[in-house]
Amino acid sequence: MMEKRPLVWLSAEQSGSPKQDTVLPEWQLMPLTIRGDLNPGELAGYNAWVGVFDLGNISGEQLALASSWLEALPVEQWIAILEPDQTDNPEVCRLINRYCGDYHTLPIQPERLRVALGHLWGMAELQARIFHSQPLSYRDFALEGDSPAITQTRELLSRFANTEEPVLLYGESGTGKEAAATFIHNHSSRKRKPLVVVNCAALPVSLTQNELFGHEKGAFTHALCTHKGRIETADGGTLLLAGVDELKPEQQSAILRFLQEGQIERIGGVDPIKVNVRLIATSTSPLEQLVASGQFRSDVFYRLGSLFVLLPPLRERKEDIPILATRILNAAPASVVPKRLSDIATICLAEHPWPGNLRELQNRLRQAMLLGQTALIEPHDMGFGQIPANSHSSGQELSLDAFRSQADRRAISVSLALAQNNISAAARLLNISRVSLYRLMEKHHVIHRTPAPPSKRD
Incomplete structure (x- = not known):
């Protein structure tokens, strides 16, 4: 048996419309009554692609509230049902023109209403497919x-x-x-x-x-x-x-x-x-x-x-870079092997001036996803020519352990700077616990500068 499609029925009647069950038996009806105490959070559960806006017996007060309800409900397409003489009401016509894809006058013709609802459902489904099939653009995040x-x-x-x-x-x-x-x-x-x-x-x-x-x-x-x-x-x-x-x-x-x-x-x-x-x-x-x-x-x-x-440039919101980078990497096509940033790559992202802003960030990460040879993204995968010059001391012999230590120190320092020396926030940026961050700070001799308390005024 085919699963019923959800349908919001917004009306002026306390128990919903008596027309519902007989006219639309194949839909899962979710009746709602327009009232003064609008709670947008409560309406989040009434999520459907289509809805019926039943204007029968609607009062002037409810008509004035209707816009707020239609705006708050997560419904893509509305059909209005109204008495024939209500088309003479300018406010009713304005609501239908702004919010509804179709309207029907009473008495209801069940077959015509079912066809109209099915059409709007199909159009909403088509729009959803187009939206989800589009490649992610930096404008999306x-x-x-x-x-x-x-x-x-x-x-x-x-x-x-x-x-x-x-x-x-x-x-x-x-x-x-x-x-x-x-x-x-x-x-x-x-x-x-x-x-x-x-x-x-x-x-x-x-x-x-x-x-x-x-x-x-x-x-x-x-x-x-x-x-x-x-x-x-x-x-x-x-x-x-x-x-x-x-x-x-x-x-x-x-x-x-x-x-x-x-x-x-x-x-x-x-x-x-x-x-x-x-x-x-x-x-x-x-x-x-x-x-x-x-x-x-x-x-x-x-x-x-x-x-x-x-609009702020990316260099003024560098604490958002981990969030933005994760968003881009998670949106990679299914054909691309999932990748994550290495510690030194994360440092490079934080220190880069980003003259191209979000567009440049997306382009560099896309390049890394396509050209990187391993599941770990390194700076050269993103087109960064070399490790930042101050990543290690001049003349120091760079063993693998020394390189890792330098990378850990830099990652800790950059994270603390981005988090304004807040230990909990820095640990979240590094995706580790506060205890682990304290241990790494002690191991690598990173000094924690406690933020100065706000000055007290007399």
Whole structure:
């Protein structure tokens, strides 16, 4: 017998809908009632690919709470069920448009509802397969870690996700600016709408208006049909202008009206089209400096938003490197022999300045996984030309035992530095117990400097 598929049924009725058991006997129903005391943690167990949003007998108070419940539930696709006259309610229409992939009016047609639910289930399953089949990119883990720098960044991104204001993301190449933009979109009320990315550096000047605004049928030769531009495609969702500092002055002028009025005109069109998008822009260069030098229009800059985030470079969050490296190594394809870092390789990762940031870290570890001859990754496997110069004393004869001792001392010292001399944290970085770390420190004569207590104020 086929296992029943889970289905969340969110309704206004205390005991769930009486329609459930008779209409959908092949689904494992999980009834929920909209109420004022929303507890997101309690809803974690209601994890299903599809759900039914039953608006029958819903009160005005419950309707006002519905958005919060639909946001909190881990459901990929919703179908709404409502009375025919409820389609005249603007708030009901807004909820269905934002959260639901389909809607049915009462009385329910059981076969039609089953087909619709099966279709949405299949689409959600297909999306899950695509997601899990994609190779890991550094953007998938760019915001992971426990360092103060990335923790503060995540908190700031979470706050900005709850607004509709434009956000400007600064950061060096490879710091995860697109990951931050995706984080904002996925934690906003627009997460069920598209996130459309415009690569400004690859946008030809001559094609800017066509790419961004689209064209009408017959607007020019070979315009055989109406074409929506990137901005119109993002309607209801988020538009990401990636590398906005790469826009030429004439391209900046082209998008100014859209930034000012939220309207576009297709090429060959006569009527302006209102678009509702959340704007996020990324930049490698400080736009204030480009404005001062005349390379960037000040009116465009000011309309990109007053909210900005500076993504920290990897050299400012080195305590996250063990977490990030483990994430990359664990995501290796099944055809690759599992590998781990040697002690000296870990030291190299901690001491490297990382000019390429997360992208460089991923590339070096991928190289090591593919080219390394053993299950232990050494510095040369990652493309590091030599052991750091201060790994051993000049003129000292380097036996295998001496090399291991030097490596142990360096690993202990680096771990203590990364953990700010916290013994427990340093032991976790080395994946050993506190007792073992104390013994190694005594063996290799590593001095532990106890962190100074916070000063007391009178």
